[in-house]
Amino acid sequence: MPEHSGEHLKVLIRSSAIQKRIRQVARQISRDFKGERVHLIGVLKGACIFLSDLIRYVDLEVSLDFMAVSSYGKGSKSSGEVRLNKDLDTSIEGMNVILVEDILDTGLTISYLCRVLQQRKPKALRIAALLDKPSRRIIKEVKADYLGFSIPNEFVVGYGLDYAERYRNLRDVCILTLPPS
Ligand code: IMP
Ligand code: MG
Numbered sequence: 001m002p003e004h005s006g007e008h009l010k011v012l013i014r015s016s017a018i019q020k021r022i023r024q025v026a027r028q029i030s031r032d033f034k035g036e037r038v039h040l041i042g043v044l045k046g047a048c049i050f051l052s053d054l055i056r057y058v059d060l061e062v063s064l065d066f067m068a069v070s071s072y073g074k075g076s077k078s079s080g081e082v083r084l085n086k087d088l089d090t091s092i093e094g095m096n097v098i099l100v101e102d103i104l105d106t107g108l109t110i111s112y113l114c115r116v117l118q119q120r121k122p123k124a125l126r127i128a129a130l131l132d133k134p135s136r137r138i139i140k141e142v143k144a145d146y147l148g149f150s151i152p153n154e155f156v157v158g159y160g161l162d163y164a165e166r167y168r169n170l171r172d173v174c175i176l177t178l179p180p181s
Helices: 015-032 048-055 108-118
Strands: 008-013 037-044 061-071 082-086 096-104 124-132 146-150 173-177
Touching: 015 048, 015 124, 015 146, 037 048, 037 108, 048 061, 048 096, 061 108, 082 108, 096 108, 108 124
Parallel strands: 037 061, 037 096, 096 124, 124 146
Antiparallel strands: 008 173, 061 082
């Protein structure tokens, strides 16, 4: 494991467990929207790996788009301010939209995105998240309709999730411990 100086990684969720759970989540989506089309919107960059695995197991007519957001600051803390860096390519009016996120933490990012997307009149708007840290939630109403795993309050990396843009390529989700500062 290519750890950066002083940083320590410990496996929390193995790749095999992630893959198994994603197939279950995809089946649930396929059942819920049987006979309909769904439009998956990935939140860049963290969700890209989850989304690319998920979409291949969804047994429906599917289309895809991306949004990019940043919360100010690039460390391990969410500042609460969200900026939209890339908007959708096409209209979502009347569509069954599933917003795909890597992790729900404070809920600030998703609640901002849901507000933006709801104004565009989708037929349905659902949230799929690989991970959830419910103990960190600030916006209490935010919950995933489709969830991979609920995890304790630890900073995690891998399977798309980064620390300062590193570790997205790990196949497992790992707990990252930083060197004492
Ligand atoms: P929220 O707005 O606080 O819910 O934060 C959501 C975003 O913060 C996620 O999309 C991630 O980019 C980032 N984030 C929150 N927790 C973690 C973590 O444990 N590891 C890596 N990124 C995280
Ligand atoms: Mg991030």
